[in-house]
Amino acid sequence: MQRRRPVPEPGRRLSIPDGMTVPLGCDAVAVPDRLGPLVVPRLPRVGCVYTDGSHWWWIVPSDSDYALHWPSPARYAAGALVDGTTRLIHRPEGTVPYTPPIPLYLTLCRVTGTAPDWSRAVSA
Numbered sequence: 001m002q003r004r005r006p007v008p009e010p011g012r013r014l015s016i017p018d019g020m021t022v023p024l025g026c027d028a029v030a031v032p033d034r035l036g037p038l039v040v041p042r043l044p045r046v047g048c049v050y051t052d053g054s055h056w057w058w059i060v061p062s063d064s065d066y067a068l069h070w071p072s073p074a075r076y077a078a079g080a081l082v083d084g085t086t087r088l089i090h091r092p093e094g095t096v097p098y099t100p101p102i103p104l105y106l107t108l109c110r111v112t113g114t115a116p117d118w119s120r121a122v123s124a
Contacts, residue, residue: 011081014050014057017088020097025062028080029104030055032073035111040090042107047099049090050082056089057082064101071105071114 014028028050031039036056040046050057055075065076091097109116 011077011079011083012086014048014059014080014082014086015088016059016097017048017091020048020095022059022097024098026080026097027060027062027064028057028077028082029060029064029070029099029101029108030057030075030077030082031108032056035073035108038111039104039107042110043099043103045092045100045103046090047092048088048097049099050086051089052082052084052086057086058099058104059097060101060104061098064105067117068101068105069117071109071112073112074108 014026016022016026033051033054033056036049036051039056040049048059057077059080062078065078070076106116
């Protein structure tokens with residue numbers, strides 16, 4: 001006899017609004033909702049932003065985590081797969097849902113007090 005463990009439900013992909021395209025693929029970056037209002041005014045462009053009640057999620061192009069370690073408490077979600085229910089709280093003008101990843105990364109570093117990876121000392 002074996003006990004079956006429940007299989008975790010796969011995350012749900014953030015839904016891109018009608019009329020928008022994702023030519024570079026789609027990932028997402030989340031931060032606790034207390035940080036969201038600190039991030040938005042510092043960005044040159046804000047793409048689609050969603051909330052699940054505890055986090056704000058930004059749509060970024062796929063592979064925006066390549067060679068970047070997003071600062072804690074940010075979470076990176078490949079494929080824009082998230083747990084739970086989200087709702088869109090910001091839709092940009094135009095047809096592209098992306099927030100530029102480098103300005104988002106630098107802004108998150110700033111509001112979390114984390115030095116960007118490339119500015120840290122390298123040890124031999």
